[in-house]
Amino acid sequence: MPVATQGSVKALDPNDLKAIGATIVLANTYHLYLRPGVDIVKNLGGLASFMGWDGPTLTDSGGFQVFSLEHLRKITEQGALFKSHIDGSLHEFTPEATIAHQEGLGADIIMPLDVCVSSDADRATIEETVERTSRWAARCRQAHSGADQVLFGIVQGGLFPDLRTQSSDAITALDFPGYAIGGLSLGESKDETYDTAELTAKMLPVERPRYLMGVGSPEDLVECVARGIDMFDCVLPTRIARNGALFVKSGRVNVDKAPYRAGDGPVEAGCDCYTCLNFSTAYVHHLFRAKEILAYRLATIHNVRFVLRLMEEMRSAIASGSFEAYRREFHANFTPPDQETRHTQRRKWLEAQRRLRDR
């Protein structure tokens, strides 16, 4: 799912999304609640109508944003008190309130308020978040009334298999039409992400969609599809695009760098995106160097198309029984870059957790 945090997939318009093959977009309740406000979106016909998108939508509850260091003020059993990043005003998200906000925003799939901590928090902390997440999930289930929206459940539990089991038992007992795996890609190693995604996916009913939140890179998509995940969201493809980093079969190219100055072919030969079909690498390079706004759109189109095509190809491969061959070929070609992004994220979360403990 391309990420439209504030009701816009950064640099793209709805026609771009259609052309890229997007079938659903994700937006964020925390951001839309604060700006422009739920009523504005509701009065304009809901999220999809507001953003001119005629396909399905999903809203995250905003829990992840609320629990990040900058915003969180106080967590109680009732809910989370947080500070607006826009004007510093105080707000409370209870499980019931996030459902009401999401009903107002009107996405097709909505998410319960869960408790987010770094995956390297201690066992006692994770145990506590699992229990609270379950109680909040039950309150969200109770509060949710809309027949035209589906509410997913979210399984927490950090990297502890038994806590993942405890969480998935509690959440699946509430019988949601789809299940998300939360609390991953927050600083742990890739192997830890993959192992936990795999064991958690196995706990979830096979006939319901399994959504791994906040993941991921192309290699993560392949490895987590291999482990039974159906849905993903991640800002990585759009964020790195705006820095000039474009996905290609062999990994990433930093198209703003000198080697691409005179490239007369497309960024990726054979790519079916608008950017590659219509512009040379040299032109995309020039747009980045000249800081032209069009650079961000052309790069974003390419990266989002890259990951959506990857998903399309994996679906075909699964259907034709050739997924393992596809996976091998992907890895034979694709070299992931250094994990700076993950490390930055890890440092931020470690610091956040430390400060929360110190409070």
Add this chain to the structure above:
Amino acid sequence: MPVATQGSVKALDPNDLKAIGATIVLANTYHLYLRPGVDIVKNLGGLASFMGWDGPTLTDSGGFQVFSLEHLRKITEQGALFKSHIDGSLHEFTPEATIAHQEGLGADIIMPLDVCVSSDADRATIEETVERTSRWAARCRQAHSGADQVLFGIVQGGLFPDLRTQSSDAITALDFPGYAIGGLSLGESKDETYDTAELTAKMLPVERPRYLMGVGSPEDLVECVARGIDMFDCVLPTRIARNGALFVKSGRVNVDKAPYRAGDGPVEAGCDCYTCLNFSTAYVHHLFRAKEILAYRLATIHNVRFVLRLMEEMRSAIASGSFEAYRREFHANFTPPDQETRHTQRRKWLEAQRRLRDR
């Protein structure tokens, strides 16, 4: 002509330009010469091919940029020595060099190197620029060889009718296929712009296109078409769009401001642009407030469509003999905003001229 200074109409792609009704775009030799370099553009098939635009193009010679304070180092009869705004390196533009660069860039219409000064420079200075501009025009004419490109002439002369006559006599004697009026919209009053455009237009052959450089606002377009001008270029529509200022029949609206927060209709009722046909004012407002990149594109699409539709309507009105009625109706509806932009430009030029004189 929408302005693609660096080979991109800021925030738009070639499909946007087509949809908006653009029939030609303008780019700048100074900018493209410095980055990405003439050879890069040439090797990729020339300006239009480089930017993925399959319509006509025009390049300005870069004289205006070279003569602005920040860049100019020395003017001699030979040419202008200037400093790159990118890396501080020194370069020389002679009349012959600007033609060679523009032949490399490959636009359909190219412009000679002229001498630009503020329209309130003293008579002796303007007289000197008129004479040098004529000599440089002859050198450009001589240097220009391409049968597939047309070279326009540029008439200078400030606000002095007799110097405009002197310049147009010299330039038209060189028999160019089209003529530009330079040295206006550089700090003088609107009445002075209009009066000088009118008297200069009358000096130019009626069967050749007359191009008023660097103009203008919607009211300028109407008033200067009334005075015999056929072609314009101006960054105003795209620049103010990125600040949230959108043209409407009644003038301008600052769509990022509070009154537009909940607007459920289009920015301009009846507008046929992509933005107005697909998005509410509230959404455009939200994109500006949230600093979403899409804001700049949607606003630019609207403003460029506004001025191109204005030109289309004026062409129809002229053809049907109803131009004066159209002009009256336009002014009855349209209130221009304060002239901050012009005043800023004026101050900058006055300062530039003072420093040049002091050197």
